[in-house]
Amino acid sequence: MSTSDPQQQQMIREAMKSIAERRPGRTKLVYDKTKRTIVAVAEGAQAPRALNITADDADMFAALTLSTAWLRDHWDNLTRDGHTPLSLSSWDDGDALTHAALGVIPAASSATGCITLDPAFQLPQGTAIAIVLQPGDGEKPDAATFTCPDGTAYRTTAWRQDGNTRLPLDVCFADVQPELATRRSGILETTVLKDKTVVVIGLGTGGGHAAIELAKCGVGKFILIDRDRLSVGNVVRHPGGISQVGRFKVNVIRDLILEKNPDAKVSTHPVAVDYDNQGDIRELINQADVVVCGTDSRPSKLLVNQLCVEAGVVAVYGGAFRRAYGGQILRVRPKDSACHQCFVAAMPDKASDVEVSTAADAEGIAYSDQPVAIEPGLSLDVLPIANMVAKLALLELLADRDSSLNILKRDFAAPWYLWLNRPEPGTEYASWPPLSESIDEMTIHRWYGIELPRDEECSVCGNFLAALAENYGLNVDSLPNLPVSQGKDR
Amino acid sequence: MWSSEQRQRLAVEHQILQREGFDQFSVYHHPSGDTYSASGIASSSSGRRYHLYIPIPPQYPFQRPPLYVTDPDPLRLFNGSPVSSLGVSHAMHTLTPHGAGWPQICHWRDARWHSNILLQKVFLKAHIWLEAYEQHLATGRSLADFVPTMAETA
Numbered sequence: 001m002s003t004s005d006p007q008q009q010q011m012i013r014e015a016m017k018s019i020a021e022r023r024p025g026r027t028k029l030v031y032d033k034t035k036r037t038i039v040a041v042a043e044g045a046q047a048p049r050a051l052n053i054t055a056d057d058a059d060m061f062a063a064l065t066l067s068t069a070w071l072r073d074h075w076d077n078l079t080r081d082g083h084t085p086l087s088l089s090s091w092d093d094g095d096a097l098t099h100a101a102l103g104v105i106p107a108a109s110s111a112t113g114c115i116t117l118d119p120a121f122q123l124p125q126g127t128a129i130a131i132v133l134q135p136g137d138g139e140k141p142d143a144a145t146f147t148c149p150d151g152t153a154y155r156t157t158a159w160r161q162d163g164n165t166r167l168p169l170d171v172c173f174a175d176v177q178p179e180l181a182t183r184r185s186g187i188l189e190t191t192v193l194k195d196k197t198v199v200v201i202g203l204g205t206g207g208g209h210a211a212i213e214l215a216k217c218g219v220g221k222f223i224l225i226d227r228d229r230l231s232v233g234n235v236v237r238h239p240g241g242i243s244q245v246g247r248f249k250v251n252v253i254r255d256l257i258l259e260k261n262p263d264a265k266v267s268t269h270p271v272a273v274d275y276d277n278q279g280d281i282r283e284l285i286n287q288a289d290v291v292v293c294g295t296d297s298r299p300s301k302l303l304v305n306q307l308c309v310e311a312g313v314v315a316v317y318g319g320a321f322r323r324a325y326g327g328q329i330l331r332v333r334p335k336d337s338a339c340h341q342c343f344v345a346a347m348p349d350k351a352s353d354v355e356v357s358t359a360a361d362a363e364g365i366a367y368s369d370q371p372v373a374i375e376p377g378l379s380l381d382v383l384p385i386a387n388m389v390a391k392l393a394l395l396e397l398l399a400d401r402d403s404s405l406n407i408l409k410r411d412f413a414a415p416w417y418l419w420l421n422r423p424e425p426g427t428e429y430a431s432w433p434p435l436s437e438s439i440d441e442m443t444i445h446r447w448y449g450i451e452l453p454r455d456e457e458c459s460v461c462g463n464f465l466a467a468l469a470e471n472y473g474l475n476v477d478s479l480p481n482l483p484v485s486q487g488k489d490r
Numbered sequence: 491m492w493s494s495e496q497r498q499r500l501a502v503e504h505q506i507l508q509r510e511g512f513d514q515f516s517v518y519h520h521p522s523g524d525t526y527s528a529s530g531i532a533s534s535s536s537g538r539r540y541h542l543y544i545p546i547p548p549q550y551p552f553q554r555p556p557l558y559v560t561d562p563d564p565l566r567l568f569n570g571s572p573v574s575s576l577g578v579s580h581a582m583h584t585l586t587p588h589g590a591g592w593p594q595i596c597h598w599r600d601a602r603w604h605s606n607i608l609l610q611k612v613f614l615k616a617h618i619w620l621e622a623y624e625q626h627l628a629t630g631r632s633l634a635d636f637v638p639t640m641a642e643t644a
Contacts, residue, residue: 481501
């Protein structure tokens with residue numbers, strides 16, 4: 001058997017194609033230690049003095065990934081000029097080259113490429129990567145095939161020019177949006193969330209994670225509100241990493257959303273959620289289908305609650321307890337379920353158990369002569385709550401749509417949800433039985449949906465004033481005028 | 491600037507003060523700037539008198555109203571120094587003083603305030619603070635020794 005043997009050549013060709021496509025074939029390649037060369041043998045054949053060659057062994061070229069959508073958009077330029085420059089992110093010492101047009105977060109190093117229809121094209125000075133498109137000869141399309149707007153299929157070859165040497169690259173075209181939609185389509189109708197708008201207020205660990213999860217589900221529009229910048233201390237919990245420190249959290253999360261859903265429309269608002277900005281916040285909330293509120297301070301939550309009830313927008317409030325020993329979520333359907341003010345008035349202790357994860361949180365509840373320690377919880381303990389926030393928000397977004405997920409409506413009917421990460425000493429949960437021993441009793445690491453009636457006399461969503469007046473025998477329509485003070489305002 | 495609900499609420503709250511044994515306090519309208527305040531004289535069990543003043547914030551009742559002691563001026567600690575010199579103090583249950591130097595009593599902090607709470611409750615807490623303050627004057631001990639952290643009830 002020699003390499004000039006046509007049958008052996010055919011088997012080698014088939015085996016290499018199988019390896020290139022990473023699929024099993026009828027033949028496989030081995031290194032024959034006796035012949036000291038590579039040979040093809042039938043799959044399943046015994047080759048005692050041979051080393052099997054796998055797809056990983058054969059994976060010797062760097063991978064070049066190009067954006068199909070970008071090339072379609074630039075096709076006219078390419079056919080007119082004969083070539084078009086493009087930027088590539090260079091990852092892992094050049095092992096992967098990714099078209100910068102595919103995402104928003106670039107690699108630390110980059111490379112310049114040039115795409116052309118002319119195989120004899122001379123690369124301009126300073127351009128490292130050549131990409132050549134040539135009309136195909138009718139063979140089956142593969143990852144390196146590009147179909148231009150007129151329907152012609154082009155085969156693509158690429159190389160890195162190193163002096164006089166050409167180092168081949170494996171080319172793969174990525175058509176991002178259809179590929180992402182395909183991955184979601186098994187459980188979630190892919191287009192139903194494209195036109196939905198989620199306002200996320202508070203882009204800390206919980207809010208940031210929930211926003212990214214909703215982007216993965218295909219939510220198409222985001223409005224992000226948070227005045228904080230990412231600090232070094234945040235990165236052990238926050239989706240943003242150490243290389244993002246100093247950036248506004250809204251911008252960090254925007255980029256991570258676009259990494260998951262490149263077609264999403266994201267607007268960022270690095271402003272405080274307080275009464276000074278309530279006009280702006282109101283305008284943003286009015287655009288929302290759902291509001292996700294991940295702030296830790298009561299004044300900001302109550303302001304968001306007031307504006308959401310006023311606008312008739314569903315809001316999902318998520319928060320961790322101190323040191324994230326657990327957490328709770330309140331979903332508010334205005335005028336239909338208890339609002340956050342109903343919750344605060346009915347359950348003041350529950351509403352006050354919040355995680356103190358930043359200096360600003362601590363300042364909000366501390367006196368200057370008795371500081372409150374910053375006691376953040378683990379990301380691991382915050383994420384179950386963030387996931388549930390995202391799930392509840394998702395169900396609200398799908399509520400008016402035909403979706404298979406709407407079967408969950410009966411399971412998520414309660415407005416208030418409780419989760420415990422551990423039986424924290426000193427709390428009412430300290431005596432809960434171990435998870436492994438309990439079937440019927442409440443334990444950690446289970447979600448509990450809890451009924452919470454709406455307060456018909458709530459000062460935000462109810463008829464507080466009329467009820468108050470009635471309780472004191474007053475008629476709000478015929479109240480005496482207030483005494484007038486013409487003097488100093490005191 | 492003020493919504494009709496806000497004006498109505500303040501009118502109701504004034505009536506509640508008058509009817510429920512708090513008629514030493516009133517809610518006032520100041521037509522010149524169209525602002526509101528609540529104020530009056532609180533008498534302690536020892537007979538001392540204190541003038542209390544609440545400028546109604548523009549987002550009331552959603553925003554916490556500050557409560558200042560404007561007379562005696564200055565209000566002094568056991569050691570003779572002004573209470574306002576402490577600034578935000580857990581020991582004396584005070585928050586940021588007014589620009590004019592009046593101490594601000596901590597009735598509810600921002601993190602605990604909500605819009606169901608009435609001015610009547612705020613003045614009641616001020617009375618409790620004044621009793622504790624007089625205990626401080628008599629013993630030199632901090633006010634926190636006499637008033638546990640004011641529980642959140644409304």
